[in-house]
Amino acid sequence: MSEPRKDTVTVVGAGLVGSLLSIYLARRGHPVELLERRPDMRRETVDGGRSINLAISTRGLHALRQVGLEDEALKHAIPMRGRMIHPPQGALVYQPYGKDDSQHINSLSRAWLNAFLMTAAEATGQVNIRFKQRVTQVDFGSGALTVHDDATGQVRQEPGRVVFGTDGSASAIRQALEQRPDFTGTQEQLGHGYKELTIPAGPGGTFQMEKHALHIWPRGTFMLIALPNEDGSFTCTLFLPWQGPVSFASLDTPETLSAFFDAQFPDAKALIPDLVEAFFSRPTGSMVTVKGAPWHVGGQTLLLGDAAHAIVPFFGQGMNCGFEDCVVLDALLGQGGGWEQVFTAFERLRKTNADAIADMAVENFVEMRDSAGDPRFQFRKAVEKVLLNAFPGEFVGRYSLVSFSRVPYRLAYQVGALTDGIVAELSEGLTRAEDVDLKRAAELIRSRLTPFMKEH
Ligand code: FAD
Missing domain, CATH: 3.30.70 (Alpha-Beta Plaits)
Incomplete structure (x- = not known):
């Protein structure tokens, strides 16, 4: 099967996902017209010039690695190896994220990353970014876009092409999709x-x-x-x-x-x-959780990133998930087939995983704001750490699977439910995490977790 033709495509939104997606598409030979509502942040100050950061972890780093950008990004990142809990009274409590310091998440400036990706997109020689271009409407028949040029105040039509909507949680492209009779979804x-x-x-x-x-x-x-x-x-x-x-x-x-x-x-x-x-x-x-479908109209338009699946920020995964979208789409493009085939396969692969991380992110909000300060929760975390060290490769926690692996989010969610149950059972009646019954732990892990992992 041949790859889709090397059409010129339009990407709407030069945020984190749109900029990275443009790099992936350019590498596949597609000239990209990238339309961005904001001014160019590399030349004009946006957000009052404040430093706002986000956590990038394994999935996001993998996506950067595929296009040769990981090393430079990591030079600007600060490894965060655990949570430092500040209780209302008393000493700080440190909870490592992984089995050791090699498993960490990274704090990175959002503005730096966005500017870096835009510059890397332009450096492909295939991506033309136009700023102050606000898309307000899509004609799904032709792919033509109605665009407000905020620099001149004029409204014009952008020629019909394949359109990628990466215009964030309040996506204009998704809003147009929502008007279609086959769209169902929720925004919480x-x-x-x-x-x-x-x-x-x-x-x-x-x-x-x-x-x-x-x-x-x-x-x-x-x-x-x-x-x-x-x-x-x-x-x-x-x-x-x-x-x-x-x-x-x-x-x-x-x-x-x-x-x-x-x-x-x-x-x-x-x-x-x-x-x-x-x-x-x-x-x-x-903050909003957006769930809806379909994400595409035939082979004409596809949503990715927050436009498709905005989630609350408490797992630090919104961008990571959007970057993973780019990896998945790229792999599908590599397999060939037409746009419609690729978009259909993309939605089938990603929707269930996007829904899973959306639910885990809401659950993590409760864990962070409430349970993280709870001594029983801290105790269960300590037991989990003992198990991670005692059964390397066999016992895996949900946080690790989400943040330090690329196993599908849906699978991480299911494994997390099993491991939570095992930890809760082993913690019962214990006062010191080191006293956990490792024989019983081995039985539980091998009877519940291992078969599940083998099956998937
Ligand atoms: P956006 O980053 O929203 O980019 C959309 C782009 O489209 C913008 O440039 C916008 O100007 C442009 N645009 C919008 N409308 C139009 C239009 N009509 N026409 C043209 N252009 C348009 N994720 C993590 O992975 N780790 C974290 O630690 C993390 N922390 C977060 C903390 C907070 C407080 C919040 C709110 C989110 C956090 N996220 C985090 C989530 C992350 O910010 C988003 O998932 C990510 O920004 C999504 O990227 P995107 O490109 O899809 O959307």
Whole structure:
């Protein structure tokens, strides 16, 4: 079978996924017209120039590796080897992410990565990025796009081509798809919003907290997290309900905000000098889980990344999942067949996995904000670590499978349910994780987990 013809294609949205996808498509010989609503972040300041970071792990790194970009990205990344829990009182608690330090996630600047990918896309010589181009409508018959040129104020038609919608969680391309009779889907807004704050670097660019950790202040219905940046600063994200006794609505004066931080996050407060100014001047973000289908119209249009499957950020997988989309699509293109065949196969492979990570991300929210601070949860994590070390390759936790492997998310979800059950059973009545009954553990792992892993 031959590969699809080397048509010129249109990619809508030069965010993280659209930029990487364009590189993959260009490598397959397709000239790419990449339309982006925002100005060029490499020349104009967007987001007030703040440093916002995200965690990239095995799946995302693999996608970068395939196009030769992993090494450069890792030069700018800070390994985070575990969670550093900041309880309301008492000493910090460190929970390693993996079986050892080689298993870590990486904090990377979102703006740096996006700019890096756009530059790498242009360097292929096949990708033409046009900025301030806002797509508002798609004609699914011809692939023609209605585009608002925000530089000139003019509205024009972009010629009909195969269209990839990578325009994020509020995707205009998906909204057009939603108008079609065969589309079904849901969009669930999380009852929490988020606000980004900054812990600046200490003297001489030093880190004012442990550098190689993702810091978490779990407080039940709300939490604060912080990820390190290359320049010694940390980007903090405060997750709070929109409404209620402790919420964005209730923190409406500098005094209430200050008192709230004094009571809940005194150590963080001491490190955020512009807390009040930043809190009241920066936007409050919302989070949504988008599930819907179909993701494609024949061989004409396909959604990828957040446009297809926006998820809440609590597993640090939204971008990783979108990058994995690019790898899967590329492999399908390599097998040949027409666009429609490729798009149909892509949706069949990815939809169930996107739904699985969407559900795990919501579950991880509860784990991070609530359970991570719970001594019983911490104990089960310690038992899990004993098992990971005692049964290497045989016992695997859900977090590891999601973050440190490329096994399909759906499978990771199913394995996670089995391992959680085994850990809970082995933890019963124990007071020290080291005392876990390894003989019984071997029986449980080999009777429940191993057959499942063999089957899949
Ligand atoms: P976006 O990054 O949203 O890019 C979409 C692009 O399309 C943008 O450039 C936008 O300007 C453009 N666009 C939008 N509409 C139009 C239009 N009509 N016409 C033209 N262009 C348009 N993921 C991780 O893997 N790890 C993390 O640690 C992590 N942390 C996160 C923390 C927070 C607080 C949030 C909110 C998300 C986090 N994510 C994380 C998720 C991650 O940000 C997204 O999954 C990722 O950005 C998706 O990339 P995308 O390219 O699909 O969409």
